[in-house]
Amino acid sequence: MANKGLLRATLTLLAGGALAQALPLLLGPWLTRVYTPAEFGQFSFLWALASNVAVVGCARYEFALPLEAEASPAAVLMALCARVLLVVTAVSAVVGGMLWAWQDLAFSWLMPLAVLAAAATQWLTLWGMRAQRFHLLAWARVLQYGGGALLQLVFGLLSLGVVGLLLGPILAGLATAALLARPAPLGGWAGLWRVPSQALRAMATKHRDFPLFNTPHAFVGALQDSVAMLLIAAWAGDAAAGFWALALRYCKAPAGLIGGALAQVLYPRLVAAVDGPEALRVVRRTMAVLLLLSAPLVLALLLGGPWMFATLFGQAWQPAGEVARALAPYIALHFVASPLSVAMMAWRAQAWGLRLALAGQVLFVLGLAGGLALGGLVGAAWGVSAAMLAYFTYFFWALAHWQNFPRVGEHVSIPA
Template structure:
């Protein structure tokens, strides 16, 4: 066993996953340490307002650069990757201005539809959030390309410590929704600054080839990202965000607050292990495809490993959700534990599908990913709507949402494995 662990630790992939997971674990530890104070200071309704703000921002933030940052990892030439980074930043500025104009013109109809007057004051922070999100996406993907996983790990920890500490420190004096919203927006900029500050040498490196690539040529060469990936991440962001918005509209801000805290808790395993595996897996499977290795084996092994790891945390939530939430977050949050039992089903399969999601760009099936995301969006929104109009019960709505999400994520893994086997058959 000792020799096996020693050999495992020497593998670059495992080592990088461990680095990413360590930083994320520290960040999640900080978040869990501060969470009992934060939830008792602010309460479900205030969390609901922040949840609605983050949900609206979360619809547009993933497409701040039309998904071009994801392509930064792919080019063999470093100057091409730099060109994609510049292109992404230019697009981010344009998208930010466009969203700002839309909110200026349609802010009142949006507030009326949400039935939440409390959100009015914060809508104009959304373009700022989107700008820093696009900036952050570029930096994160560049560091992944450069294999600077230790920088990502350190900045993730410091970001969590400063952000969560600020929520508690300010909340003791001003436990208001505005505090959570403003700090969430500033948090995007903070993480970007931390990452840049810790990786100065990476940005100062010069290229051997002084011929800067045409941004127009790069945009055309990687056009499948804005054509297929950007709509996919937009619809996925909409799908992730709309439940909070609908729950607030259907059942009030407290329901959206319960859902928001559930998403935060259930995201811990994904951020701790799943995202670390995904971020390291992406350049690894890109390299494997270039070397004509068997991609289906890589996807299967990574998925099974995550499946074994995820059983414990998600299983505990299913068994003990209400008790755990009341113990950790306070008596006001027991209902959130009931939500969490059903959402854990969805969370588990979302946790183990990271290798499949990261593989789709490499497999060249982003059109499939877009179609799958559209179907997922329709089914999950239908589940919430049925829960409201047929049963008029928030818990039933969340249960339907969780079960359908689990089924759809399982199907994604199954179909991706089938596609990867067809891809492998090209290279006997």
Template sequence: MSAAFINRVARVLVGTLGAQLITIGVTLLLVRLYSPAEMGAFSVWLSFATIFAVVVTGRYELAIFSTREEGELQAIVKLILQLTLLIFVAVAIAVVIGRHLIESMPVVIGEYWFALAVASLGLGINKLVLSLLTFQQSFNRLGVARVSLAACIAVAQVSAAYLLEGVSGLIYGQLFGVVVATALAALWVGKSLILNCIETPWRMVRQVAVQYINFPKFSLPADLVNTVASQVPVILLAAKFGGDSAGWFALTLKIMGAPISLLAASVLDVFKEQAARDYREFGNCRGIFLKTFRLLAVLALPPFIIFWFIGEWAFGLVFGEAWAESGRYAVLMVPLFYMRFVVSPLSYTIYIAQRQSMDLLWQLALLLLTFICFTLPDSVDSVLWFYSIAYAVMYFVYFWMSFQCAKGDAK
């Protein structure tokens, strides 16, 4: 593992650590300001926002790392901005025309649909900005951008708890934080890049749209399916077992997602840049793939083993007895979280090799398994245990697929 790679990871890690500490810290306050049912309703709303955020960019932001010249990059950025605005307007019109469809969704969606649309737009543009900072190798600014997002959301949600009633504080706090943090991060990308993107001719925009069509053609469906698979459990739990179960599950995902985001996401930010560079120069990225795998697999093992024995007790101690159930959920899902931690960053090799069709098939199988796990069992424990084991197995398959792509011989 090169010193440069470790240095880059460390720089991103500092920012990600700050963001996660803020998220965990504010969660300690939020669980005392909001009930499990209110947290569950917010989580359902946020799940829909997260799903829609995948669509608004067409996943063209992934193509940024495949561009070979400045003109292509500028055209991609302009294309993404146009897509996000176009989809936002289309969704708003569709909601107004098809109001009866909104009424058939969870109550929180019908009441806060406009906030949902704006938040999805903000999250989509935020992904674009973070991708640009990564492409520019501005890892210090990338870390600050992550901290800014977490801090803006945290301050807004805590403040809103005293100004608004119920779930409104969580929703409008999330919306305010995303918009402000994204605007701040956009300033760090550089004024010259933004101006050049605006001046990019339509011919070039159409050209890159066709050149990188595999991203919306395969990556968008695959990532949409993956996002639905990751977000739909909260929705299904709320529908089948009530808002409290959804709230406990949401806290489990947030807290257990912290170590995954903390290191795995930091490694990914650096790994995808170096792996893409190796793949362009040598036709494969096998070396950095295996080194990163060993790092993640060894690093994650001790803390997950310890958590298996003390997880439920730790949740009750930190968040209060009302949230101890979240700790029990987390222990049941340890196999899932470990495999996700190790495999998720490495799976980016599928995009680098542009084998999105493989990814789509895997994501469809994952979504099917998710619905089976959350609909057939008749108890929360059975649901979570089947879900954890099924996902662990699927992530093992994902690892094998990613390794084949890293070798440069995927078919």
């Protein structure tokens, strides 16, 4: 019955994710004809930077929400997330101002709104996961991704340029957060600001592993995209950064569709696993299925990546197809690893995950920089694929043979 519940919930989220991803994919050929590669490159740089901050917008405390079964401590945890997000958004406004002064990016004033939209959506998605409101989560994905692409097209037709590319996902993200904000936590949304500081400190201490280990892990992982965009733009220009961004955006779409839906169901499933052997069975079965699903993806990119991109997005975007072909092995490995990463949180292995992630980021940057020096943009893509093969192979082996599971009753209660 548990496996049937996992499958049913995954299919529900998958259906919503399919519709959510279909709109950006279908609108892609129009978007690449109303925006230039250089505009995509500038947008991708700022969006990658905002996403880098947003991924730790609540210090990853939101990922502890599925661990709190009772309404009262869950409300305290929500209050803690709200306060951290407020501080991070304020800091991102300062960062946006610095970018404006440093790089003369007139659109960097949107930085705090981008951080708020992305971080609030992630936070409230975990709130919906805790309540297992999978139908609502499915519609939220449609609004976030499909709505963002539609707005980008509208703003592109209005010739808003980079600002239009940014406003699309920002407005869609804020609307998605509003949708996911129901039901309100115990005491209501206004009540979150009346939670005693003593309760907040106790809750922060209880789940300190998330900011101590998972926050730097997530930040370093997201930093990968920011560093890549910075290196490529500095080495080969904004247009090259646009080619790289488009290749990753569409090649990683299956990971966002299948992996994102599966991760939202897999995390609470692993938390609820009665013992280690059951958790390992779930992980191994998931890994095997994802490996099988990734094979057609990598084959299609290797055989026809340049042709597909030139046909769909216009001849000017064929270099993005060359990048996609070279990134195919990395894309396939990332497709498998993305949903499985929640196992490190469910198994309280954030410290190990952080150490492994740091090693992975070093390998990624070395592969990217070495490839850029030896073979330009396409060489960078092949360098990344080669460098990350060893990293993901070890990651999959470690998860499939994990032994250090949390002890029963490890978590302690928190005073209200």
